Amino acid sequence: MIPRWLRNSFPYLAIGILLAGLGYAISFGQLEPADFTYNNGAEIKTVDPALATGSPEGRIINGLFEGLLRNMPTGTEPDETSSIPLRPVTMGMADTFEISEDGKTYTFHIRESAKWSNGDSVTAEDFRWSWQRMLHPETGSEYVYQLYSIEGALQYNTGAIELGGIVEVEHGQRQTRTELFPRANISRGKLVAHGTWSAADGVVWAKASATDSGSGSHGHGDSEQEGDTPIEVYKVTVYSSDHILDELDLSGDSHEMLFIKYTDDQKVPESIAGEYTRCFHVLPDFQSTVGLKVSGSDQRILSVQLVEPTPYFSDLVAFYPLYPVHRKTVETHGAMGWTKQENIVTNGPFLLDDRRIRDRIRLVKNPRYWNADGVSLEIIDALSVESDTTALNMYMNGQVDWLTSLPTMIMKDLMPREDFVSAPMLASYFYRLNVDQKPLDDVRVRRALNMALDKVKITERVSKAGEIPARSYVPPGLAGYDGYQCGEFNVKEAKRLLAEAGFPGGEGFPTMRILYNTNDNHQAIAQVIQQDWKNNLGIEVRLENMEWRTFLSNVSETQFDIARAGWIGDYPDPNTFLDMFVTDGPNNQTNWSNQQYDALIESAKTLRGEERLKALSEAEKILMEEQPIIPIYYYVSKNMVSDRVKGFSANIQDVHPLHVLTVEDK
């Protein structure tokens, strides 16, 4: 039975709860209005440069951090050879850099005025450490391959150790497994022997000649360690070194140590455990194997040794994953802690002031930035509105000054507007053909499919934002590069090719399916293509849409006949497009393989200048003749920018650094 007082107090209680809710909602932060608000498009995954991927993350990280160099949209006058303005690289933390004769050594000089937001100087060591952290297998950086052009980087990242090589062994003494990039207790020395231990066979050392192929870094928590899977053991001649950065003195004191890889379960018996030291990672010794050297009296010079001359290395350095992080902050606060606004230390034009998940990220001007005088905006709000329609409403209503993504449905109403800013982009929209699938294994069929497509109709009636119909994979406008064009729209020739392949008038052609991720635009394009193929070739295709991640997993397993795809260049160079179609490349996803193509891409790595571009162009010729893909159009960037914003310029990679923008009062 409920006491009377409780019953009587019930209405008051209810009213009390309501008032509390009301009070809370109103009290929800009265923020100072921002100078400039833009829609970042999505909630960012992280502000940690090494772990981030994607353009929304890029916009924030470009505001918070700065690399040795920086990509700038300014100076975007188109040069004579290209129709698209190129994006020059300008100085960032470095004020000068030199490239050696052979193109394999880059030397960066960091400016003296480069400071972290807590006042510390930015040094070459910050970059060395940040890149080492990025390369460490446990960091799990998705963009880590951007560093693979540095000597020894791939080996360090994959833990490829070899007998006789110098290794670093991390002892298994962490407090928690998930400490961020732990560097305590490292033994350095020569790997003498490598083997396995199992309860049944005891320790078995591998033959001395065998080299290890990349399993050195993992093992903990591995699924196959259930049951009686052998555990890795190592014999290392450990040399004493006072400091992890010192060159290892191979003539100094040394002693032999035995290590056994750390596992969760305690199945390693006492006898072994006493003799062997537990360890987490056995990696190539970073200091002596990876091509990074710090020098100069204040550690301001960073020299980078590359495996091959990489003409776009300066573009990679200007790309946000290679921005530095503040070592002390990362080590003190660890994962998830160091990126919190109360802890984070940055070196870019802005500071992280406030962050509310899926609401906004507030950036404020960093007074310690070396070029703070050149930064005009004081407070920036980056919203993460997912719905393009909602974002457009907010823009129309004056709540937002810049939209990075627009609703396709009303594109044709937005395009003529003066605040619509657009430029060709370094990005391609194309279809992948699964060349293992009959009849797509016949190159004539693939060519016929391409030639039967009226791509102009697609860009003019469907995508409608001024996209350029594509006949090559690499977008035009890369200086000095001539791509190869695949067959143009030609129904007669397409019919002939199809008949030659054994399907006159489309007879006997199996019904194939076009796979795309659920999206109105992709669907409309697929429908036009379906119609074209039906009318021009007499073949039937089915359309099949899938939710994004389901789609991705199907494509990566090549579970499709024809699949929609898009690719945005990482850096302004044809290689970012072409190297993905080498045999078994992870982004190939068409089962296509051509040795000549592979050889050309490989040769381009060592060539320089014109010859290199020529090799790449020849590779594209093969790609376009063999046609494992059908290029459809080159993307254009689509932005809406309020007229009170100045300094916003359209460019090929659609980068718009926040620190060059200025606004007029509302």
Added chain:
Amino acid sequence: MFAFLLRRLGWAILTVWIVYTVTFFLMRSVPGGPFDGERQLPEEVERNLLEKYNLNDPVHIQYFNGIRDIVANPIGEKFGPSIRLADYNVDEVIAQGFPVSASLGIFAMVFALLLGMTSGVISAIKRNSALDVGFMAAATLGISVPSFVLASVAVIVFVFWIPIFPAAGWGELSQILLPALCLGAPFAGYIARLTRTGMLEVLGQDYIRTAYAKGLATRRVVVRHALRGAILPVVSYLGPAVAGILTGSLIVERIFYLPGMGSHFIEAALQRDYPLAMGMVLVYTCLLYVMNTLVDISYGVIDPRVKVE
């Protein structure tokens, strides 16, 4: 009463466990994973990532580890780090999202109750008048129009035609009113009809006639005597209404760009953020369960004839 709560708690644990199990296996049976992207990751990188989030353990180990974490870890660390919001724990995401959804829900509920009950009572008293017909027509419309349509219309009218509200966002009182209105409207309609029916039934009863015969004013009869009996159906509807508002807020939060639980829930599912999705599902489960229990208890509070057992 105590025994009742204890029994409810027992069922709650069972419910949460079943929901956990179903969610766990459903999530993993859906194709695609949290690290899939248009850009295929190199094998080594993917392996590093899986290891980092303990996703390369055998499934049964992951399953039991999840339960262990939820039971053993203190509040604030129950679900571990979110995969797609790498700077946050799942618990932090919930802590930021919950108050937003809660205040939106409370506003919507208050709006639904105030509007629904007032119009229901007026309709019942002035039965068959133009007012009654008008209210009931509006109620039917409110129930049948889905909230995203209502939201679109509301944006056109109150943001662009008569610019009194901001288009979307969160942080000011003016930004919460429009979404709360759209979210609460269908429930207001339903409550209006329930109240009207309840009132009509009660108003015909002897004790009401007695009250009138004693010479009490209409207002006093309606508010003190009739309403109490008439709102019982409304109270029992509150359980489903809370559930409806919680789930309905998924759509409204997206349209009006509110950083609440609904937004996190949708994104977690789309991005295959396993820990975050699990956290969201379990929080929703607990919320619904608690709300239903509260409604059951409140029967006993409002109607002396009901005993909570």
